[in-house]
Amino acid sequence: MNTPSPSLSESDIRPDHLLRGHAERYAADIARLFAHEDEFVGVPCPACGGDESRPAFEKLKLTYVSCAQCETMYVSPRPTPALLGMYYSQSENYAYWNRYIFPASEDARRERIFRPRAERVAEICGRFNVTPGALMEIGAGFGTFCEEVRRLGTFSRVLAVEPTPDLAETCRQRGLEVIEKPIEQVSTEGMRSVLSPGGLLVISCPSVKGFDIAVLGKASNSVDVEHLNYFHPASLSRLVTESGFEVLEVSTPGKLDAELVRKKVLAGEFSLAGQPFLQQVLIDEWDRLGAAFQQFLADAGLSSHLWLVARKAT
Ligand SMILES: [Zn+2]
Numbered sequence: 001m002n003t004p005s006p007s008l009s010e011s012d013i014r015p016d017h018l019l020r021g022h023a024e025r026y027a028a029d030i031a032r033l034f035a036h037e038d039e040f041v042g043v044p045c046p047a048c049g050g051d052e053s054r055p056a057f058e059k060l061k062l063t064y065v066s067c068a069q070c071e072t073m074y075v076s077p078r079p080t081p082a083l084l085g086m087y088y089s090q091s092e093n094y095a096y097w098n099r100y101i102f103p104a105s106e107d108a109r110r111e112r113i114f115r116p117r118a119e120r121v122a123e124i125c126g127r128f129n130v131t132p133g134a135l136m137e138i139g140a141g142f143g144t145f146c147e148e149v150r151r152l153g154t155f156s157r158v159l160a161v162e163p164t165p166d167l168a169e170t171c172r173q174r175g176l177e178v179i180e181k182p183i184e185q186v187s188t189e190g191m192r193s194v195l196s197p198g199g200l201l202v203i204s205c206p207s208v209k210g211f212d213i214a215v216l217g218k219a220s221n222s223v224d225v226e227h228l229n230y231f232h233p234a235s236l237s238r239l240v241t242e243s244g245f246e247v248l249e250v251s252t253p254g255k256l257d258a259e260l261v262r263k264k265v266l267a268g269e270f271s272l273a274g275q276p277f278l279q280q281v282l283i284d285e286w287d288r289l290g291a292a293f294q295q296f297l298a299d300a301g302l303s304s305h306l307w308l309v310a311r312k313a314t
Contacts, residue, residue, distance in 0.1 A: 012108035018101045025092035030060055030225055033079060033087050037061075040077035046228075047072040047235035059218040060225050066208075070238070073208045073230040085182050087226075088163040098166040102142040110144050118148035121202060124309055125154070128248055130200050136161060138183045143171035150176070161186060197314040201245060203307070207232045210304025211257035211297050215278070219270050221260065222304055233301050236308055245310035254303025258282060258294040 044051040045067035053065035056073050066073050079087065088094070102109075125132045132155045140146050140160030150158050160176045161183055162168040168180040179186055187193045195201060206213060206222045208230035213220045223230070231239065233250045240247055262282040264270035272279045281289045297303045 012105065012112070018104055021100065022093055022096050025096045029087060029091050029093045032090060033083060033225065034061060036079070036083050036086075039083060040079055042077045043074070045070060045072055046074050047231055047239045057218040059223055062225060064218070064223070064230075067235075070235045071208070071232065072235040075228040078228050081182065081184050085163065085185070088182065089165060091164055094164040095166045098142065098164075098170055102144075102170075106142065106144055110148065114145040114148045117145060118152055121149070122152055122154045124202065124249075125200065128200065128309070128311065130198065130311070133157065133196070133199075134159060136194065140171055140176070140178070141167055143167075143174045143176055146171065146176050147174055195312045197312055199312050200248075201240070201308075201310045201312065203236065203240070203310075205236070205306055206230055207236075207252060207304050207306035209233070209302070210252060210254065210306065211302055212254070212260050212304035214304070215261050216264060216270060219264055220304070231306070233306060233308075236306065240308060240310045244313050246313065247308065247310045249307075249309040250301070251298075251307045252301050252303035252305060253298055253307055254305030255294060255298070256305070257297050257303050258290055262286065262290070 045053065048067060048070040050067050050069040052068035053074075053076070054068060056064040056066045058064065062075050063077070064073055065076055121135070122132065124130075134157040135146075135149055135155040136159040137146050137149075138161050140162040143160055143162075146158050146160045149155055158176060159179060160168075160171045161179045161181065162171055163180060163182045165180065168178050171178045206227055208214070209232040213222055213230065217223070233252070237247045237250055258281070261270070261278075265272055265283060272282070281293050294303075
């Protein structure tokens, strides 16, 4: 795989001074969602369908539970797809990201995240003998990844699915083909039916068993109102297999877990009291151990940044 620059820093892709400005927009988005709290619905485990769960924690008024069978963490009760559609179409937070944070951080994101990611997807197609045809990105955001895919010239068509109006407009201004809808409305059967038989599904999502989320829990920035399901390598593999795909590869190529936990500790938002080992690695001997520790997490499937590649049955 193509790895991002080892100097990738979390503050390059999420500039701290701009992040402060988004807090009140995010709070307004959440308040708008919770005005419909009586419409939230209880759900079974999204990975295995089990309905036995244990409480995990509460954050931003949402209740997170852990599946008793497979340890997937998920929000239940949760907003319905219709409420989520409203959330994304009216989001002030994403409008703010579109206007301030994405433009300020795009060069760093392009070089360190999206260009390597586009090259990696092309490499995956080559490795698994899939002729690159159309590529569809679900949640295209600012459009940087789609632009990098188009620049490669590998795919005959690039489709950006993006339900937030300001972000969809940015994608259109880049000359991308945009579908301004939630993926659930693109096809009533979801992703499986928009993929050709033999086509590849590439998923990137948080892993609940990775270091960032397993250590920080609700203090992790990866636990937010927009991620309702927190799979792990085994539970996501099971779900994808049972949905009619052959899982080809599961990996956790994350670069930031250790730095994310370290930053929370240094900011006084998380304590390592009683955790001398983590204190040693993340704080006292960070310069010597930090990079090697993060590499171990990635190699061992223990980063909270999870990738899965699967092929739709023919
Ligand atoms: Zn489960």
